[in-house]
Amino acid sequence: MTVSERGDRSESERGEPLVAIDGLRKEFGGLVAVDDATFSVERGSITGLIGPNGAGKSTLFDLVSGFHTPDAGRVELSGRDVTGFAPHEVAHEGLVRTFQTPRRLEGMTVRENMLIGPSGQTGESVLSLLTSPGTVEEEERANLRRAEEMLERFEIAHLARQPATDLSGGQLKLLELARAMMADPDVLLLDEPVAGVNPVLDAKLASYIRDLNDSGITFLIIEHDMEFIMGLADPIVVLDRGTVLVEGTPETVRGDDRVIEAYLGGGGG
Numbered sequence: 001m002t003v004s005e006r007g008d009r010s011e012s013e014r015g016e017p018l019v020a021i022d023g024l025r026k027e028f029g030g031l032v033a034v035d036d037a038t039f040s041v042e043r044g045s046i047t048g049l050i051g052p053n054g055a056g057k058s059t060l061f062d063l064v065s066g067f068h069t070p071d072a073g074r075v076e077l078s079g080r081d082v083t084g085f086a087p088h089e090v091a092h093e094g095l096v097r098t099f100q101t102p103r104r105l106e107g108m109t110v111r112e113n114m115l116i117g118p119s120g121q122t123g124e125s126v127l128s129l130l131t132s133p134g135t136v137e138e139e140e141r142a143n144l145r146r147a148e149e150m151l152e153r154f155e156i157a158h159l160a161r162q163p164a165t166d167l168s169g170g171q172l173k174l175l176e177l178a179r180a181m182m183a184d185p186d187v188l189l190l191d192e193p194v195a196g197v198n199p200v201l202d203a204k205l206a207s208y209i210r211d212l213n214d215s216g217i218t219f220l221i222i223e224h225d226m227e228f229i230m231g232l233a234d235p236i237v238v239l240d241r242g243t244v245l246v247e248g249t250p251e252t253v254r255g256d257d258r259v260i261e262a263y264l265g266g267g268g269g
C-alpha cells in the first residue's frame with residue numbers, strides 16, 4: 001500500500017480516535033510491565049504519556065509500534081486492528097515511533113541515515129512507503145529530495161555529510177525526528193524527545209512539534225521533563241505500574257493527588 005492509498009486525513013476526522021489502545025498487557029517473566037492499559041489518542045492531538053520510571057511507558061510504545069507482541073489487548077489505527085503487526089507494517093499504516101535511546105549508526109553520514117528510514121521500521125524498503133511503484137531511480141530521487149527537505153526543515157542540512165556518530169545528543173534527536181518523517185506518518189510516537197537536550201534546543205523541538213501538529217500530524221509523546229510536556233501536550237495520560245492512573249488536561253493531572261503519590265512512590269514498587 002502506498003501513502004496515497006492510506007491517506008484520507010480529512011479535517012472532518014479530527015477528534016476521533018486515531019490510535020485506540022485497549023486492554024494491552026505485557027509480561028516479562030513474572031513482571032507485568034503493561035497491565036490492562038486502555039486509552040485513545042485523538043486525531044490531531046498532542047497527547048502526553050507520563051509516569052514514574054518503570055511505569056511501562058516505553059514498553060507500551062513497543063506494543064503499539066509492533067516491536068513487542070502484547071500478551072493481551074488490542075491496538076487500532078483509525079479503526080483498523082493492527083495488533084501483532086510488524087514494525088514496518090505499522091509504519092505502513094501511518095504510525096512511526098522514535099526510541100528513548102537513539103541508535104547511532106556507525107559508518108554512515110547523516111544523509112545516509114535519513115535514507116534508511118525510521119529506525120527498525122523500514123521493512124523491505126522505505127521507498128515503498130513513499131512512492132507508487134516506479135523505477136528505482138525515480139524512487140531514489142524522490143527519497144533524496146524528501147531527505148533534503150526534512151534535513152532543512154529541522155535545520156540540520158549543514159550536517160548532511162557528517163558521520164552520524166559526530167552529532168550531539170540534541171542533534172541526534174533532531175535527526176530521529178527528521179528520519180521518522182521520511183515515512184510520511186499520520187501519528188508520531190516520541191520517546192523522551194528532550195532527554196539530554198539543552199534548553200535552547202528544547203524550545204526548538206517544541207516548536208517543530210507544534211508546526212508538524214498544525215500540518216496534521218498527531219503526537220503521542222513520552223517525556224519526563226514536566227515543564228516541556230505540560231506546556232506542549234493536552235491531554236496527558238499518566239501511566240503507573242502499567243495501568244492508566246489519570247487522564248486529563250495538564251492542570252487536572254498536575255493537581256491530582258494520585259499522580260503526586262505515584263511519583264513520590266517511584267512507581268509504587
Ligand code: ADP
Pocket residue numbers: 028031032033051052053054055056057058059060
Ligand atoms: P518506562 O519507560 O515507563 O520507564 P519501561 O517500559 O521501560 O518503563 O519498563 C517497564 C518495566 O518493564 C520495567 O520494570 C522494566 O525493567 C521492564 N522491562 C522493560 N523491557 C523489558 C524487557 N525487554 N525484558 C524484561 N523486562 C523489561
Ligand code: MG
Pocket residue numbers: 057058059100
Ligand atoms: Mg522509558
